[in-house]
Each structure stands twice: as structure tokens, then as C-alpha cells.
Amino acid sequence: APSHEPGIAAMKYPAAAIQFEPLMFEKTRNIAELSRLVEQAATAGARLVVTPEMGTTGYCWHNREEVAPYVEPVPGPTTRHFAELARRLDCHIVIGLPEVEPSTGLYFNTAALVGPEGYIGKHRKSHPYISEPKWAASGDSGHSVYETPLGRLALLICMDIHFVETARLVALQGADVICHISNWLAERAPAPYWISRARENGCYLIESNRWGLERGVQFSGGSCIIEPDGRVQASRDEGDGVVLGEIDTQRVAGPLARERRPDLYHELMQASYAWNPLDFFGLYGHQPLPMGKASHIAVAQFTPQSALDENLRRMLALSEEARRAELIVFPELSLTGLDAPGASAVPVDHPVFAELGRAAAARGQHFVVGFAERDDDRCYNAAALVGAGGILTVYRKIHLSDADRSWANAGDRWQTWDLPLGRIGLLIGHDADFPEAVRILALRGCDLIACPAALPGPFHAAHAGTRIAHGEPIPTGEDPYHWHHYRVRGGENNCYFAFANVQDQEKNLPGLSGIFGPETFRFPRCEALLAEPMGVALSQMDTSNLETPYPTNVVRRKDLLLMRLAHHYAPLLQGTAGGQGAAAEAG
Secondary structure, three states: OOOOOOOOOOOEEEEEEEEEOOOOOOHHHHHHHHHHHHHHHHHOOOOEEEOOOOOOOOOOOOOHHHHHHHOEOOOOHHHHHHHHHHHHHOOEEEEEEEEEOOOOOOEEEEEEEEEOOEEEEEEEOOOOOOOHHHOOOOOOOOOOEEEEOOEEEEEEEHHHHHOHHHHHHHHOOOOOEEEEEEOOEOOOOOOHHHHHHHHHHOOEEEEEEEEEEEOOEEEEOOOEEEOOOOOEEEEOOOOOEEEEEEEEHHHOOOOOHHHOOHHHOHHHHOOHHHOOHHHHHOHHHOOOOOOOOEEEEEEEEOOOOOOHHHHHHHHHHHHHHOOOOOEEEOOOOOOOOOOOHHHHOEOOOOHHHHHHHHHHHHHOOEEEEEEEEEEOOEEEEEEEEEEOOEEEEEEEOOOOOHHHHOOOEOOOOOOEEEEOOEEEEEOOHHHHHOHHHHHHHHHOOOOEEEEEEOOOOOOEEEEOOOOOOOOOOOOOOOEEEEEEHHHHHHHOOOOEEEEEEOEEHHHOEEOOOEEEOOOOOOOOOOEEEOOOOOEEEEEEEEOOOOOOOOOOOHHHHOHHHHOOOHHHOHHHHHOOOOOOOEOOOOO
């Protein structure tokens, strides 16, 4: 649903992201330079100006003692300075700085929002990167949205946005713009995470990232303005400067709230990976993780026809082409076809599944097959995991698109299955547009999420290359698939993600199937991407390393799930978490 309620006028206005290299120990100089850049942006028309994380002081502090001379309360001297600038320039400004809480003496990495009327509010970084625990406490301010003359504005800081829950929390409060301030590193920017957060939440994201080298750390630049569909409207590669763009709140679609299923999201509050996963998943001897191993898996891509027999013939031919693979994932509705799926639906005891089972037995394979399922007088968009004995389990699509609702009922149960190659979770197409769905399967210990899909594009974007000198093996050159939304799904959950998409130009279904690895910042990427109209992509998957006291294989230990702070996430179970957003703080 759109974020704008009756009485809240849609508007267009210029906005800016500031890119800047602060110098450590030179706070006065940094504030002066940031002020100059803010004034440059406002003179060019920007009414909302976002500056980088810790832009007033620099970032790479050794400990509390070293940063102590530069911390201050919020509100305090720096917010008063920028509030006066905002008053004079008639704009809103987001500033990043190290904060001290006078009542406790705790330090925080903080973003503050000021406007022409003064200080509005702040966000204390809730999900720390490796550097913050050296001097700062984890943020305790929650995830607020501030009602302003420019619409509903949210603040997030760098590592916060690694976690799908943070952006979702503010999107469900109706955020028009996420002001994301960063000291992002270790990849080309604009970063894929930034783009996916905007796209999946249907809101603008203004990204203000620093650049330059500090204490041996190379920062990525790439400051930008991202539209609600994921398109990068404007960006800057390197250097200090201003990125100008436009916010049009009429384009804010919100996080598809009508299609969310918060009644099925309770597991988001569970901290599965706070414990050694060998102990947690093996507790009471119930559903211990499979031992895992090195395996080959594949995704198959083709254009399903209306005839089941023809689709089966193609699928068996593609499985022969991927004979080395132990598991092959086929597209959504690949067995029964995309046209009039309700009319072509078949029951789970249809002979075609026995034939697939015989092929699986003969080749030592398992198949994930998309089909329209008929169960008495109800139909479902379904996926079957098929092995030598026929169907092992069936998943019914939970998040239905408008097209699905014309013929299908929604499922109500997540499905996982243990194979020798690891724990498999099943999703279908539009499910993967909901970060909650992938997260729940990861929290259940899935090594691989198999996702048959028939998803329209574009869900990818190119990168022209960066002049920033990242160290090896981080790529800096041109990449036609720098951002692939469903690659992000694997990395942010430390899972392999097998995405098998239909290729059909007439239906705007671009294919671009792939198997994506469990580490976002591992280069060269562990993946196989299929850019051809029809064929298979084959990749190795390693789920081994359960013999040590604590697993060191990332897909088994899932660092990004360990670092979740689930006590923040309860509003995700409430659908829309709060109408008008947070009230401005006093000060």
C-alpha cells in the first residue's frame, strides 16, 4: 500500500547525498568542509541533504580513550551548528557523529536529523560493525520514522542495512526516504544491498558514503540516490562532492504490505544462531543438521509450454545436460505451464511424478519442480521436491502475486527437507521478494534455498567500474550483473540460493537464473549465472565441516544470523507497525 494517507500530500523535491573524506583528529576542519558541501547542495536546490557516517570525525578509532575528545551530546554543539545552517538554507540535513549519552557516559555512532525549525531526532546505530565495539555501545534508540514537511524520513547507519529487518521496520512505518549514512567498504558501490533495500521496501534510499583511505581501510564511495524500483537515479564514484537527485513521494509504493504474511513470521524473533548450530539443531536428537558434503547443484531455465508432456520432455533433457548435479531446480510452473495454470493443475498423485521419480533414481538426482497443484476443489502454485521414491515434500506458495490470486490459494506452511547435500528450503518466485521468507528458512538451518520462479525484470543492474583502488581480489572493472536482487538473498542469509527463472521475452521474464553463494563479500564470487535463454547453470556447493566443535564453514555458522538483534524486530509481526511514525524528540 502507498505510504501516503489521506491528508498527506505527495510532493517532489530535490535531494542530495554528500560524499566526503573526513580526516581523523580534525573535527573543526571536517565540520567546516561538510558545511561547505551542504551549502553547495542547498544552493543547487536540495531540500534534503544527507552526509556520511561519522563524517565530523573520521571512523577508525582504536578505543574510547582515543575518540573521547570528539564525542558530544545529541542534541549538542554540532546539531545546533547544522540546525542553524538548515534554517538559513531552508533544508533538512542528516549528520553523522560520535555521541556521548551524559546520563551514562556511553558512546554511540549516531545519525541526527535537523531542519529549519531545529533538531528533530536521531538514530543510534543498532547493528554494529566490527569497529564499533572498540568504542561504542549498540544503539538503543530503536528504528524511528520522522514526519517532516518533506515526508516521512528514516535514518539508518551502514551495517544496519546488512540486516533486512532494519529497513523493513521503517518501511512498515511508512518511510518515504531511508537516509542511509555509511562508511562502506570491501566492494564497488553503489552496493547491491543498498539497491535491494530500496526495491524490496518500495521507498527511496539516499546513500551518503565516505571515500578515501583511513588507517589502511579503503572506503568505497559510490554515494547515490536510489528509486523505489531499485534504479540508481544518480551516483558519484570517488572524491568529495554532491550527488543531486529528486524525491517524488508519489512513487513510493511501500513494502507490499497487503501481500505480507505476518501471521507466519514469528520465527523472525528467534535467535537460532546465538548457540553453536551443532548443539542447537541437534537438541533432544530432533532434526540435527545433515552432515553435509561437497556437491554439484544446478538450475535449469527454459520457456514452459501449455503441454505437460512437452515440458516433461524438456526437463528430462535438461536434467541429462546437468548429469553431474545431485539436485536440479526447475522454474515456477515449469511442469504445467504459465498459461491458465488453474485449468492445467494436476494432483500430487499424477503419473508424471512417478516418471520424474524414475528418472531421479536412474541418475542419482533430486528435482525441484514447479507446478499448478489441484487438491479437490482448490488450486495452489506449488513446488515438489522429487527423489527416487517420487514426491518427498510439496511447498505451496505463501506470498501470492495479483496473477496468482486469480487462480491459486495461498499456502500456510514453510517447507524444508534434509538431503545428504544439506538442508533444503523451498520458496516460489514472488516469495523471494519478501525478505522475511528467506530469513525464516535460514533461521531453520537451511544450507540451500531452492526457488523456482517466473519473475519479471528488471531485477539486476550493471556497474561501469570504479576508479577506487580496492585491494585484490575485490573487482573494480565493469560488470553487467553487479546487482542481482536474488544474489543478495543468498549472501544476506549465508545460504546458497538456487534461483531458476522462466525465460520468456513476450512475458517480460528475463531468465537470469543462477546459483548464488553464501558470502556477499567473497571474490571471485561463488556462483553460476545463466545469461542464455535456455540451458543449465551448474555450481559446486560445500556444506561440509560439521566435525569440528564449532563449524567454520560460513553456510553452517551463518555469521549474519548470529549478529541479528531480534529484540528490535517485534513490529514486523504486526503488519504495518505504526501509522504516522515517531514523534520528534525534544531538544
